[in-house]
Amino acid sequence: MRAxxxxxxxxxxxxxxxxxxxxxxxAGQLGIDVAVVGVTWMDTLIRxxxxxxxxAVDPPYVPGGAVAGTVAAVGAGVxxxxxxxxxxxxxxxxxxxxxxxxxxxxxxxxxxxxPVGLDLxxxxxxxxxxxxxxxxxxxxPVRTGERVLVAPGVGGLGNLLxxxxxxxxxxxxxxxxxAKKRSVAVELGAEAVDYSMPTWxxxxxxxxxxxxxDVVFDGIGGQTGATAVSLLADGGRFxxxxxTSGAQTVISDADRRRLTVVDMSQLxxxxxxxxxxxxHVLGEAAAGxxxxxxxxxxxxxxxxxxxxxxxxxRFTGKTLLLT
Numbered sequence: 375m376r377a378x379x380x381x382x383x384x385x386x387x388x389x390x391x392x393x394x395x396x397x398x399x400x401a402g403q404l405g406i407d408v409a410v411v412g413v414t415w416m417d418t419l420i421r422x423x424x425x426x427x428x429x430a431v432d433p434p435y436v437p438g439g440a441v442a443g444t445v446a447a448v449g450a451g452v453x454x455x456x457x458x459x460x461x462x463x464x465x466x467x468x469x470x471x472x473x474x475x476x477x478x479x480x481x482x483x484x485x486x487x488x489p490v491g492l493d494l495x496x497x498x499x500x501x502x503x504x505x506x507x508x509x510x511x512x513x514x515p516v517r518t519g520e521r522v523l524v525a526p527g528v529g530g531l532g533n534l535l536x537x538x539x540x541x542x543x544x545x546x547x548x549x550x551x552x553a554k555k556r557s558v559a560v561e562l563g564a565e566a567v568d569y570s571m572p573t574w575x576x577x578x579x580x581x582x583x584x585x586x587x588d589v590v591f592d593g594i595g596g597q598t599g600a601t602a603v604s605l606l607a608d609g610g611r612f613x614x615x616x617x618t619s620g621a622q623t624v625i626s627d628a629d630r631r632r633l634t635v636v637d638m639s640q641l642x643x644x645x646x647x648x649x650x651x652x653x654h655v656l657g658e659a660a661a662g663x664x665x666x667x668x669x670x671x672x673x674x675x676x677x678x679x680x681x682x683x684x685x686x687x688r689f690t691g692k693t694l695l696l697t
């Protein structure tokens with residue numbers, strides 16, 4: 375089978391297309407013919423050697439994890455009715471990796487049937503990002519009429535956070551980069567500000583009548599995240615879930631006293647209840663109540679280009695690889 379390996383840590387060019395033996399499912403596993411592979415910002419950080427310890431891996435390795443496809447084989451103890459099923463799943467590995475491939479094996483407990491009427495690309499786009507967005511909102515709920523800042527507002531996760539916050543009755547301001555992304559945010563129903571512009575904090579203040587925002591969901595970190603903190607009204611809530619800037623948001627003791635703060639340490643807490651959330655967001659997508667923004671798809675062989683475009687922020691919504 376064809377797969378992508380990261381031969382070493384480094385720039386996107388370390389990703390190479392190779393031929394590897396096709397894996398066979400073991401006991402309690404499914405063999406999946408992969409159609410769609412999810413690509414995340416975390417994949418690029420890990421490839422560059424900057425991934426968090428929880429995703430530690432040694433090259434050479436096959437990146438990724440989340441896939442969508444069709445069950446082609448079952449291992450011992452797995453009901454044969456799974457054969458031919460369309461599903462999303464996570465490649466079986468000891469930790470991170472295994473998804474950028476034409477065939478993967480997955481543990482049965484990480485597999486989720488794709489509802490009738492939902493295409494595999496959309497299912498892949500909501501599997502991880504949608505379930506995480508749902509978890510973030512369960513940890514930091516928003517209420518009708520509250521002012522919510524989502525940064526970034528139209529990334530793979532951000533666009534789903536925007537939709538869910540709007541559905542909860544909040545007024546949402548999406549912080550985006552560039553005119554194209556701004557128009558996507560407006561189409562979703564959010565107000566939009568371009569955080570690459572120095573005036574963006576005052577634009578947010580104007581939109582809130584200079585009262586500030588009630589909630590910030592921060593996936594950028596660094597200086598952008600710190601600015602977002604300054605836009606929170608006293609008693610506001612801050613939820614940090616990412617660091618696409620390369621650094622987490624630093625929050626002062628003074629801000630911690632006036633705000634409720636949860637940072638990226640919340641993410642592992644979401645994993646035990648992941649099955650419920652994935653099942654829910656797949657159903658929401660199938661019902662048309664959650665519509666992921668899929669900005670760009672690449673052939674499997676172009677994984678390096680996909681990583682380069684993500685790092686250069688030449689993307690909107692979810693990035694996918696297609697086999």
